[in-house]
Structure formats: structure tokens, C-alpha cells
Amino acid sequence: MTTAELDEIILLLKSEHGYDFSNYSAASFKRRVQRVMSLHRVANFYDLKYTITNDKHFVALFVQEITVNVTEMFRDPNFFRKLKDSVLPVLASYPSIKIWHAGCSTGEEVYSLAILLQEMGLFERTRIYATDINGAALEKARKGIVDVRLIKEYTQNYIKAGGSADFSLYYTARYDHAIMRKNVRERIVFSQHNLVVDGVFNEFQLICCRNVLIYFNRVLQNRVLQLFYNSLSPLGYLALGIKESLMFTDVKNKFETIDNTNKIFRRQD
């Protein structure tokens, strides 16, 4: 698929269906489109155009599948360890803690954070607002179900992240899946939020948005980072994916770098 063809698809989705992917990173968006085409056996660009124009059901699936919903518990254990050692103790000084987990996908990292908060005795006075653009992913997140075959890997990540308890305290295993227990679920609110068009909805002491901005171009990254800035309380923390940088963005001078390896930043004022 050529760049011009890709642009046509983006235009079509916007004009016919109101979905705006024009500021997604071109290289990864192209890969996603090709993936959806192969999943649904759409043979070529012309068939794709035809299907997008005529098949509303396909468009709904397309939009869901175009966003990346790959995640794991305690991905980048060192990041979670740093969060636990350096950020959460500061949040502990607030009477109530509000956290926004933006782009939470199927929830694995939200539950990871909840476990750390639980172990530090902070979960009871925390509210985590976990949002994603993808309703189907959110539905899965809300159920708190993870693949039981991954539990071994997650347990190792948990230990590397500095988890201090027995990981099995946090889930109940049932045949092929594990369900997160109530002790790490009850303070989480899952809701739909589209970073491309939606605005500020609360004020937070910590915003986690890991491996979401990589799918956006610089224009959209700047928009979303400004939204995060406006949604943080003074001296609030921002945590990005470990390869996501503020260096190439408009807000780089508005944040202090707390940890450049783990990409933890703090609003300047």
C-alpha cells in the first residue's frame, strides 16, 4: 500500500465515519491497516475502500482492531520498581490519590499499579481512572481476566518489580484463565476516552500513559501531552513508556525529568 493510498483510507474514514486517524504515526498505522486487511481477507486497496464505504459493521471492527491492544502485567519491571520507590511514597502524603491510566487497553498495567498501591497501603484512598478508546478492550479490562498461561511470566515480572508478597494473592485461577481479585479491583473506574478528541475530565497526581504516544505523530503527541499537563495537579507525575521521550515535544520545558531511563517526569509548577 502506498502513502497516497493510505491517505485516501484515512480521508475516507474521516469524511464518511468521523474517525480521525490523520495524526497517527504513518509507519505503524500502515502496518495496522495491512494487519486488519489480512485478518478480514480484504484482498487489496480497492476492496478496502469499497468495504469502508459500504460496510458499517466492518468499520466498527476496523476501528477496534486498528488500535494496538498488546500489553502485559509489570511490563518493564524496573519502571514499576522506580514508581514504587520514588513516586508512590510522595503520593502517600495526599489524603486522597487520583491516578489516570490513559490508554489502558485490556488493563494489565492498571492491575499491576493497583497491586503496588495495595502493598503500600495506599489503594484504599486511591481512585484510578483507567481509560481507552477501544470499548471491547475496556470490557475485557473491567472483567479483570488474564490468560493463565502468562501467570508464570507475570509472577517473574512482579518479583523483578519489587513485589513483596505472594503474587497468587491477587488472582484466582480457573481452568484457562485467572481473575484479578477484589482487593486490587474495587478502586478502579474503567471508562471510554479518546485522546484524539476528548478533553480534561479531572485533576490527577499521576498520569500513566505508556506506549500509546508511539502510535501518534508529533502534532498529536503535542496535543495529548498538553492535555496531560492540564490534567495534572502542580508537581504531578507523568509516566510514559521507556522509549517515549519528551525531548522532541513542545512540553519538554514544562516537565522536570525524574528518571530518564524509566521516563518518569514531573510537572514543573
Added chain:
Amino acid sequence: MVTTKKIIAIGGSAGSLPVVLNILQNISPGFVIPIVIILHRLKNAPSEMDKIVSITRSDLKLREPDDKEPVKPGYIYIAPANYHLLLEADGTFGLDYSEPVQYSRPSIDVTFESIAAVYGPNATAVVLSGANNDGAEGIARIIEKNGTGIAQDPLTSEYPVMPAAAIRKNPAALVYAPPGILNYLEELSPA
């Protein structure tokens, strides 16, 4: 959009690290064409690559690129663990945390394909030792866009499967032993 600047991409898996290190130890000081290295490796473990190489050659400018970082001449880039590494038309890196491709993330195929789309005839891609088929598709995309595909001579590869797969799929691929690969890269004119 195809840029007029050149780029070199090297993909390796099992048995490729000594070859990569050898290339990096012996490449001329001040080599201008950016080199992007994609190695299969463990996820959720901190990278040792930059440490290893900085010990051997303190003059090399090595980066594990962040998202949106511009590709700069004279730099050697190593694909971060657990992401696919992409090249954008504006000459910046992009990262992608989507599904592994053929069990690999980073995938050599994914980076080669994205380099082919942006750099066309100015791309040179090399597949080294490895025990799977990653890179064969990527070399095909590179050659399709008139770039140069090179495979390590399987006879010199600790694990010959990967370069052999690249050669089988791509009759136009050049085949060299490690010293030949280094020579070929050294002789590319930087312009």
C-alpha cells in the same frame, strides 16, 4: 517518499553477536552512513549491547533510539528490546508495540520493510546468523525497492538457517563472509 540519504540495516539472531561486534570494532572511525542493528534478544531484561560495544570502541556513537528520534549521520542505532523499530518518511524513528512477528519483537522483517519504503535504493540490509526465518521477507522488500540485500554466507554462520532462508527467497541477495560484509559496507559512498 524516498530520501536520498543512505542507511544500513543489520539483522541478526542466534550466533550473530560476534559478527556484529566484529563489524563495529573494525568499521572506520567517522563512518558516516547510519547503521541500524536489529537483534533478537530477551525482553524485560536491561540491554547489555551498548555497554559491550562502548567498552570495545569508545569513539562509536551508539543509541538505542527513543520514539520520534531523528536518524543522524555517523550514528549506530540498536533496536530497543520488546518493540518493533520503524522508520518514518520524515527521517525519524517510530516504535511499535504490536504483536510479535514470527515470535520476534523486534522483528527484522518489520524494520527492513519500513526502511525499504522510506529509503528505497539507498537502503542496504544485511541478514546474519540465526535459527529462524526472520529477515528473508524484509530482504525481499528491500530488493523490490531497488535496495541491496546481503546475507552472511551460511557456511560462516554459527546458525545458518536465517541467512539460508534469506538467500533461498532472494536470488538477487549478495552473499558474503563477515570480512566481505564489512568491506562492502566500507565501500559504500556516503553521499
